[in-house]
Amino acid sequence: MSVRELVVLGTASQVPTRHRNHNGYLLRWDGEGILFDPGEGTQRQMLRAGVAAHDLNRICVTHFHGDHSLGLAGVIQRINLDQVPHEVTAHYPRSGRRFFDRLRYATAYRETVTLTEAPVDSDGVLAVTPAYTLDAHRLSHPVESYGYRLTEPDGRRMLPERLAAHGIKGPDVGRVQREGSLNGVPLDEVSEVRRGQRFAFVMDTRLCEGVHALAEGCDLLVIESTFLDEDERLATDHGHLTAGQAARVARDAGVRHLVLTHFSQRYSDPEEFERQARAAGYDGELTVAHDLLRVPVPKRR
Numbered sequence: 001m002s003v004r005e006l007v008v009l010g011t012a013s014q015v016p017t018r019h020r021n022h023n024g025y026l027l028r029w030d031g032e033g034i035l036f037d038p039g040e041g042t043q044r045q046m047l048r049a050g051v052a053a054h055d056l057n058r059i060c061v062t063h064f065h066g067d068h069s070l071g072l073a074g075v076i077q078r079i080n081l082d083q084v085p086h087e088v089t090a091h092y093p094r095s096g097r098r099f100f101d102r103l104r105y106a107t108a109y110r111e112t113v114t115l116t117e118a119p120v121d122s123d124g125v126l127a128v129t130p131a132y133t134l135d136a137h138r139l140s141h142p143v144e145s146y147g148y149r150l151t152e153p154d155g156r157r158m159l160p161e162r163l164a165a166h167g168i169k170g171p172d173v174g175r176v177q178r179e180g181s182l183n184g185v186p187l188d189e190v191s192e193v194r195r196g197q198r199f200a201f202v203m204d205t206r207l208c209e210g211v212h213a214l215a216e217g218c219d220l221l222v223i224e225s226t227f228l229d230e231d232e233r234l235a236t237d238h239g240h241l242t243a244g245q246a247a248r249v250a251r252d253a254g255v256r257h258l259v260l261t262h263f264s265q266r267y268s269d270p271e272e273f274e275r276q277a278r279a280a281g282y283d284g285e286l287t288v289a290h291d292l293l294r295v296p297v298p299k300r301r
Contacts, residue, residue: 002030004197004297006222006259009038009045011289013226013240014067015265021045021291022067023262025222027199029150030131032057035075036148036201036222042071043078049292053082058089058127058134062203063145064096073106080112087114091126091136093144094119120146123210132196137213139205141239147203147214152196162190197297203262206239207249215253219298222289223249224262229276247277250284256298258282261289 009024016022022039026046033055035042046052056079061069069092079088092100097119104115118126120136127134132150139145158173166185168176176182176190200214202223215221225247226240235242241249243260250258260273267273273288287295 003028004030006220006295006297007049007051008259008261008289008291008293008295009042009049009051011261011263011291012039012067013224013262013264014065016041016067017265019291020263020265022071023203024071025201025261026051026055027150027201028055029199032129032131034058034060034134034150036060037062037068037203038071038075039067040070043074045291046075053078054084056084056088057086058091060134060148060201061090061092061096061100062139062147062201063093063141063143064099065143065204068203069099069103072100072103076104076115077107077109079115080109083112087116089116089118089127091118091120091134091148093146094121095144123213137210138208139202139210140208141204141206145204147201147205147210149198149200149214149218151198154196155194156187156191157194158191166190194300197300199297204239205241206236207241207245211241211249212253215249215255217253218250218255220257220259220295221250221253221255222259222261225260225273225277226262226264228267228272229280243273243276244280247280247282247286251280251282255282255284257285257287257295259287259289259295 007026010021012020021041023037024042025036027034125135136146180187198218199220200218223246225243227235227242229242229244270288
């Protein structure tokens with residue numbers, strides 16, 4: 001059975017707290033696992049969350065600030081220690097290649113796994129698989145940063161009443177799906193497009209075109225809300241979003257489930273992020289993330 005869910009490994013911003021680890025997010029997408037922004041402590045958080053090195057197929061780093069990347073060294077060495085049998089692909093901003101290299105070879109270890117580097121240097125498609133297309137969009141932060149988006153290919157939903165009206169049943173349903181028509185009845189006549197699911201991951205950034213492009217039409221949007229709205233000026237100065245800004249992005253983009261994360265240690269009441277997001281007009285499903293949380297991707301409409 002396919003599983004599509006987000007496993008939250010850490011939700012702190014620059015400074016971890018007693019209750020929040022540095023960043024780390026695993027997206028389970030059917031049989032694949034995509035690890036986003038492994039900050040310091042990610043390897044231990046994986047253990048606590050029941051995530052194995054064998055679960056990882058891709059690593060996506062938005063940018064090279066420590067809270068988003070210092071866990072790379074441990075994760076990469078664990079992949080090799082456990083002798084993961086499949087290739088693992090790493091995406092990260094090309095301008096930060098020297099940081100990736102330093103983290104990859106931070107200490108001595110034996111390489112047993114094929115780790116393919118696929119740096120990002122512009123907006124566009126990074127990978128196409130039968131299950132999804134992965135693309136990236138540039139964000140606005142003091143260092144080069146990219147957000148990531150997965151889009152499932154559109155499928156088709158068969159319509160029982162139309163199939164019955166044309167006398168199509170049993171094995172013939174499969175035939176019309178495979179062949180595109182049956183006895184002069186086109187597939188379009190007995191089915192409709194089933195839009196593929198969409199997921200986006202948006203970390204450290206000011207409001208910019210890339211934020212809106214990543215969020216558009218998402219079923220599940222994971223987005224930073226480092227600051228509360230009263231500190232919007234501070235957020236802009238440091239290249240971050242507030243809870244209200246993130247919620248308005250989700251509202252305007254038609255996001256079904258919004259996950260707020262990456263919180264400054266200055267705030268002690270996580271419920272205030274939800275209050276401000278609702279005040280900004282977002283009325284979809286809303287989660288203020290905490291460590292070791294699991295969030296399912298919403299079911300298809």
